[in-house]
Every structure is written in C-alpha cells, then in structure tokens.
Amino acid sequence: MATAVADEAGKRQSPLSDAVVVRFAGDSGDGMQLTGGQFTLSSALAGNDFATFPDFPAEIRAPQGTLFGVSAFQINFGSSSIDTAGDAPDVLVAMNPAALKTNVGNLKIGGLIIADEGEFNDRNLAKAKYESNPLDDGSLAKWQLLKLNISQLTMDAVKPFGLGNKEALRCKNMWTLGLALWMFDRDRQPLIDWLNAKFAKAPELAAANVAALNAGHAYGETAELAGPLKQHHVDPAPVAPGLYRTLTGAEGIALGLVAGAQLAELPMFFGGYPITPASAILHHLSRLKEYDVTTFQAEDEIAAICSAIGASYGGSLGVTSSSGPGIALKGEAMGLAIMTELPLVIVNSQRGGPSTGLPTKTEQSDLYQAVYGRNGDAPMPVIAARSPGDAFECAIEACRIAVQYMTPVMLLTDGYIANAAEPWAVPDLTAYEAFPVEFLTEVPEGGFKPYSRDEKLARPWVKPGTPNLLHRIGGIEKEVDTGHLNYAPANHQAMTDLRKAKIDGIKVADQIVELGAEGGKLAVVGWGSTFGPIHQAVRRKRAEGVDVSHIHIRHIWPLPANLSALLKSYDKVIVPEMNTGQLKTVLRDQYLVDAKPVNKVSGQPFTIAEIESAIEEALG
C-alpha cells in the first residue's frame, strides 16, 4: 500500500534538492534583521555553503509581539542551486507566538518547529491572537515540535559577559543558530569569524555572541538532538484520497506495537532503558496505559529485555527496544528467548557505531548483529522498516511472527526513520487480520509436553497459574518434546535443527519489485531507510530509458522464498547500504549471487545522485 502511494507521489515530484531551509522568525525588536541583513551583505560568507533571505516588516519598529511586527530571516544550508525564496522551510525557529503564527503555514508538513517557550506567555499569546497555547494544545500536530526556553538558556550562556538584559537577549538568534548548526553538522568557524569581525569594536559583544552560538551548539550535542536530516526520503505527497496525519518512526513503531498486541489479543509489556534514538518509543507507550500497555523503565538494557521475557513467560506480549550498544547488551537474553521459545519483539533503532559511535546519526550497520549476533546457532527473524508509516506495518508483522512462531523477532529501524515525520494515510484497523493467541490451558490428548510442536513447529504457550501443566524451562538444552534437560549429542543436533527449521519455515510475503520489471539488466536492492534515494534514483534512470529495477527487502531473515530466483533474473545486482556491505554478504551467502556493494558510512543518508552514479557505474 505504501509503495503504491509513493509511486504515485513520486511521479509528480520535482527533483529533490539536497538543501535544508531554516527560517528564523521573531519580533522585529529581537535584533534578527541585524543579523540576517549582515549575513546577506557579508562578503565573507559569500560562496559559503549557505545563503540567507531576509524577510522583514515594513514598519521600522512595529509594536512588540504583534503579528505585523514579525521579522524573519531564512538560511539555506546546502547547495546553491535552490530557489531560496520560494522554498518551504524544513525548520522554523519561532522566537514568539506571533512569529509562529505568521510563519508556520509555510513550513513543510512534518517539518520541525523550534519554539522559545519562554516567550509563549499569556500576553504574547493574546497579541498573536492565540486563544490557547499552540505549544500545548496539539494544533501543531502536523509538524515536529521542540520547545526550549531559549531566552533563559541564552541569558545563562552570556551571563559572564555582563551584558544588560536587552543586549543579552539579542544573542538569542546566535544561540538558536548554534543549535541549528549542530543539527545540520555545519561548521561554526565562519560564523565565529564573522561575529568577531562585526563586533571588532565591541569585543564583549563578540564574545557573548560567540558564547551563545557555542552554547546552542553544545545544547544540541549534550541533549543528543537529532535534526531532521536532509529531505531525501520520498515525500509521499498525499494524493490517494483519505484521512492523513503526520507520523514519526517512533510513533509508527509504538502504534504498530499496540495494534499488534490488540490483534494478538494480548496485554503488552514494554521493558526499556533510555538510549538515543530509541527512547521515544518508551515515551509514547508510557502514555497508552488504557490500551493494556505496561511500561517498565528498567535499571539497564539487560533488565529491560529480561523483564520483557519474564512478562512473555507470564502471558503478555513482551517488547523491548534499544539502539546498537543496548542491543549488544541484550544478546544473551535473546538467546534465552530463542532457547525457551517465548515470543518477544526487540526493536533496534540503529545509529552510527561501533561502541557509542554517533548517537544521533543514522546508519544501517547492525544487520550482522541482528542476523548473526548471538552465541550458538541462534536463528531469529529480522524485519526492517523503510519509513515511519512502514514501521507501523512492520511492528504488527513482528508481533504476528513472535506469537505465531513462539520466537523473539528483531525489528530494525534507524535514527533517520525514528526522527523523521511523514504524512501518513490513517489505516483502517478492521482491514487487518487478527491473530489471536490461544494459550494451552488443558492437558492435551496424549499428555502435556512443553516442547511438543504444531504445524508451524511452535511449542505451546502455557501461562504460570494454569493447573495441571506445571513445567520448568530454561537456557540449558532441552529434550525434544519433553523439554527436560538433555545434553545428549543426538538430541542437541535434533533441537538445533528444529530451531533452525522453525525460523526458516516462517511464511513471509513474496518479494515484489518496487519499481521496474522482474528480470533485466540491473537490480538495485535495498533495505530500511534507503528506500527514498534508491527509489528516486531508479525512477530518474528509468525515465532516461535505463533498464534498472528497485527491490526493497523488508524480511531480512528469513528472506522471501522467491528472492533467489528474482535476484538471478537480473544480469547485475547492486546493494546500496549505510554500512560496509552487510545485506550484500547475506545475499551472497544465501544465493551465491554476485551482489556488488555500494556503501556509505558517514552518518548521512545517501543522496539520489550517489545512487544514480552507482547505477551508471554498474551498467558501465
């Protein structure tokens, strides 16, 4: 469904730019034009990789806080080919309610609002003709909202320089710009140089402004704020009729998990531990208690997954979530869930690694960890979401596989999907097929065996508290059927084979071709959040008459049954990934296909041009 929408939308889209447009809007008394004007005029910055656009009121000094007193300046980070004035901003910095009101309409759907909540007081709200505070009343739901008391944070930052209140507050824009520079990985040095030059005669003003700039930057870094990355995802411009809302990846996961638990007719237990960028899922779910959701902030990542397994053992749908480093800590417990054959969903919002790596940057480098990263032969299904909307579908799929096959399932997203927002056609839940869980409650014919298996090779799920079905489970090798401890060679072979056969036998949908034809000269095979740039690049090349197709894999493990034949129907296969070639390895191993890697590991998504070049290169 998502694919169809993306296709339709894509055809009407102009080529996407690589730029991010940030608009700073505030009161004309905020000293913003001073800065904006200087930017524009400053030859020091000419030719640098950002351009500005001043947009100020006709009044020299309009009454403070009013709608007509709003002044703005817009910065275009990135390529110079963009028509700055005409482009809708990706980010709006609103220094007061009036600035928000007059500028928010132009902001791209799903764009980011950074608001100085210190200025959203009753007086300013009234001047801007707001009846309730838009930061709190949900009216900004189409966008992402970040509320910060920028006034206070700026005052704190410039305190050592002994400025008056008014002068100190004039550094607000520099603080905010510092934050934006962090979000978009921009160099501060040209601005610092410019500030020092501009305030050469007032060194304390220069120092205060630089301090504000640095403080804003440090705030972003410390709070691990991730910016909306360059808009390379396919904006599925909502052309299919229906009801739409914006959805972030974290919301998609949270809502999908709730839907999955409902379809399984189970209470959900979510054990989590704070980590960037996965925490947002815990935050969303902790507000959904009426949906039979229990959330538990554990003492560490290990306790988070162990508590989820304990809850699954007790008859809930256990879910845990983390990012790479936390997933590493959970590895041993995943093995136990595999051994005891209990359902569990593990969400990994991937970020740049190894180790702490790049907490706010996006990467797809945990695929090996997901597919192979446990001790012993420990097969586990792995699903990868391509977008926030797809995360909703994938979360439901993860729940289904977990309960139907009595297995842990890993769901991969990444920092880009987690933070990105996209317009989302609200699905009709009645269209989803329920998969209600049936617990074993009575001794079956022939006696109860905890490790007996159904046609899916799943063992029965028995809740403690059930009479006559007492049994013990654990991490030691189990005897076939009885589940008793058994170290015998033949038994271990049989159980290893059974665990593998169960996961290999999971029924997943056949792989479709997203764009192009089955068979041909070249297939571009992707997974996860690279969907946007791959799709656009393939579309452009096809428009030029190039024989290239796009395949995007959701089921990383087990892979779709038809994938082998599908890949072999192309002369060449390339695999763009934000890692050093992990899916490529899996495909080569599974199918002996000559899949060629296209890799980028910079913490930034692929650009369309990069994929286009890879296509050209592959076809020589």
Place this chain on the structure above:
Amino acid sequence: MNEMTTIARTTTLKDWETDQEVRWCPGCGDYAILKAVQRTLPDIGAVPENTVFVSGIGCSSRFPYYMESYGFHTIHGRAPAFATGLKLANPELDVWIVTGDGDGLSIGGNHTMHLIRRNLDCQIMLFNNEIYGLTKGQYSPTSRVGTTSPSTPYGSVDRPAQPAAFALGAGARFVARGFDVSKELPNVLKAAHAHKGAAFIEIFQNCIVYNKDVFEDFAAPKGAEDRQLWLKQGEPMLFAKGMKGIALDNQALTLKVVDVVDGDWQAAGVIVHDVTNRSVAHMLVEMRFGEFPMALGVLYDDPRPTFEADVWRQNKAASEGKTADLQSLLKKGQTWTVAEGGPEL
C-alpha cells in the same frame, strides 16, 4: 504471595518433588535447603500452579528443576529482572527467586539492588556458600580475605560483600538469615513468605567440594548456643543459654555483648527485638561474627506498598474514563483529508 486466588489446598512434601534427577554433589547444602522449601510450602498453603521459582545461573539456580511448580532457569544474575516482568504481567503469582553469592551479588548485583529498592513482592533466597561452585571453585564476592582458589592461588585480597547489609542498604523491608541444615530455616521461609514485598533471605550453604565447612564456626551443632543469636520478635536478644545478650553501647552507639546475671536480662540492658526497628537492623546486619554471635532469623520486617501493586494501581488510574479505541488514537491530533485532486487542510 497470593491472597486473591489461592484456594487453600492441602499439599505434602512429596507433591513438590519433581521426577528430575537432582544433580548437586552428594552432601551439598542445597539438598537441605530444597527439603526445607518443600517442607515449608505445604505449611503455608502454597498452590503449585501459582508458584514460580525463578533462578539465574550457578549450582543454586538448578533449584527450579527440582520443584513441582512452574519454574524458569534464566541467565546469569538476571533472575530479578525476569521475576519483575513476570510479576508485573501477573501479580497473583507467588514468585521465589533462587540465587547465589556470585549470581546475585556479583554479575547480578545491580538487579538484586533494584528489585529490592522497588520492593517487588517475592522471596529472594540467596544461597551464600562464599565460592563459585559450578565453575569449579573460584573465590566469590562473599569469600573472606585470603581465600585460596584456582583464580587466587595466593589468596584473595578483596574484602567480601555482606549480603544482608547490602540488601538493607538497598532499601529492603525484610531481611532474614538462616543456614542450610538449620531446623529453623522453614520458619524463616514462612516469615519471608508472609511478608508482602521483597523478602531477602541470606542462606548460608555448605559447598562440600570447594569451600567445605566454611560456616562451621557458627553452624556446627556443638557450641551453637554460644555462636548463634536467633532473633525472635518481642523477645530479648539472648544467646549462650540466656547467659549472654546483645545490648546497646550508649556511648559508642554500637551493639555490645553483655553478661546476663541470674537471668535478669533487663538489668543487663539486653535489647528486645523489634523487627520494625530499622536502626537496630542496620547494626544487626553489620554485627561481626567472632566478636558477636551470628545474627540469624528475621532481622528486619516492616512492609511497604509493593512495586507491582503500585504499577497496577497507576495503570488503572491512568486508564480510568478512557476507552482503548485504537482507531481513534491513530486519528488523534491534527489530521487532514485528501479529496480527489490534492491535499486540503
């Protein structure tokens, strides 16, 4: 424990035995603890299907396989975390955690601490044998300084953890001590079970292969009177057949051993044990054996609301008046409708 659905049902010790071959070394203290538990459960009216033994890894953690109840032999040190999820999923289960000094205080010390501070309603039996048995005899976090072992051939140099003091420091509302072959152990277990909340029981356990008789100095039947102080609620802290007692040194604000003359313990200033006195409990768990007898029995017992009850209460309160209509949740916030031909806000 479980007050809501337990229908008192008569069980016998035999009902709690499994058909599994017990794999502890012959003569291991674990056998005695197993029997003590199997003897206690019928007395407290426990129901097998509502009873779950959750363990980590180590000799002690094999325990669940030998109990005819539900059981989960988990991973090293993490039993408290599994128990927490289980109990939050179903607060009506009667959960017993079985752990050891390595499992519960070394690799799993963090989880033990947090389970105790949260006050999850369960019994934590920490089998303390001051050694790693299953891995063949390395010194453990409770081993005394100078313990020679395969990993400390010249003797261990680090000071041991004190389990009961650790538990109390973590915020425990119930702390007790017993030892494997003690006839009093079932009574200690009963008290732990009767306590609503996390009940921490340190059970000294003799590892006859790697740390034989390390507790003999106080556990040996001969001279036990002089070396064991069995604490009883409302009774004076007397030992040595009533000839000695524990009193407060008012100057140093510490405990001291006093002689009791002619049975007049009051004159000697012997303290009457009040299980709810946290200050005295802190002194009892720190009481050094040798200078003092080993404090045994229920050292502290003062219940507080339990974690799972509070979580369920909050979940219920937060859900009140709300319907779980997911379809309307999906539509929550600002939405827009697209008609044929393009977006319309």
